[in-house]
Amino acid sequence: MKKTRDYGTAWRILRIESITDQIFIKAQRIRTLEEKKISKVDEDITSEYMGIVNYCIIAMMQLDSSPDTPHELSVEHVSVMFDEKAHETKELMFAKNHDYGEAWRDMRISSITDLILMKILRVKQIEDNKGQTLASEGVKANYQDMLNYAVFALIKLSPPTP
Numbered sequence: 001m002k003k004t005r006d007y008g009t010a011w012r013i014l015r016i017e018s019i020t021d022q023i024f025i026k027a028q029r030i031r032t033l034e035e036k037k038i039s040k041v042d043e044d045i046t047s048e049y050m051g052i053v054n055y056c057i058i059a060m061m062q063l064d065s066s067p068d069t070p071h072e073l074s075v076e077h078v079s080v081m082f083d084e085k086a087h088e089t090k091e092l093m094f095a096k097n098h099d100y101g102e103a104w105r106d107m108r109i110s111s112i113t114d115l116i117l118m119k120i121l122r123v124k125q126i127e128d129n130k131g132q133t134l135a136s137e138g139v140k141a142n143y144q145d146m147l148n149y150a151v152f153a154l155i156k157l158s159p160p161t162p
Contacts, residue, residue: 001075004075011062014058017124019058019062022055026048027048034113046154056143057085061081063140063143089144092148093148115145116146120146
């Protein structure tokens with residue numbers, strides 16, 4: 001919301017494919033930093049995972065916006081939309097977390113990064129196919145999965161609480 005106050009809703013100009021590419025850039029940088037262990041830009045992996053969370057929510061907001069939706073939206077309106085998407089995705093996370101037995105807790109962060117990159121490639125393929133799928137979930141489900149993977153990584157990167 002701070003960036004919305006600073007920049008307005010400039011992200012509204014982005015096509016959904018461009019948002020997918022922004023997520024790709026963030027995930028690819030994480031993978032590069034994981035492999036090279038050296039960063040030449042003063043942004044850590046945590047901030048990149050946060051960017052993935054935010055861009056996934058932006059993507060879902062864009063998916064729900066019609067061509068008639070104005071480019072400039074009020075901070076209040078964006079806040080409501082953002083919270084709706086975050087809440088909906090959090091509920092999905094709790095359901096999947098239950099069914100998968102919190103498997104993410106035993107995963108390597110690098111595997112989480114790879115799963116996000118795989119989901120991005122899936123989304124790109126669906127986008128290239130004009131949204132048509134035969135047996136798979138659509139792009140929204142993939143954005144939700146990427147968001148939740150990024151949250152898991154952020155939890156794993158957080159210092160333990162006493």
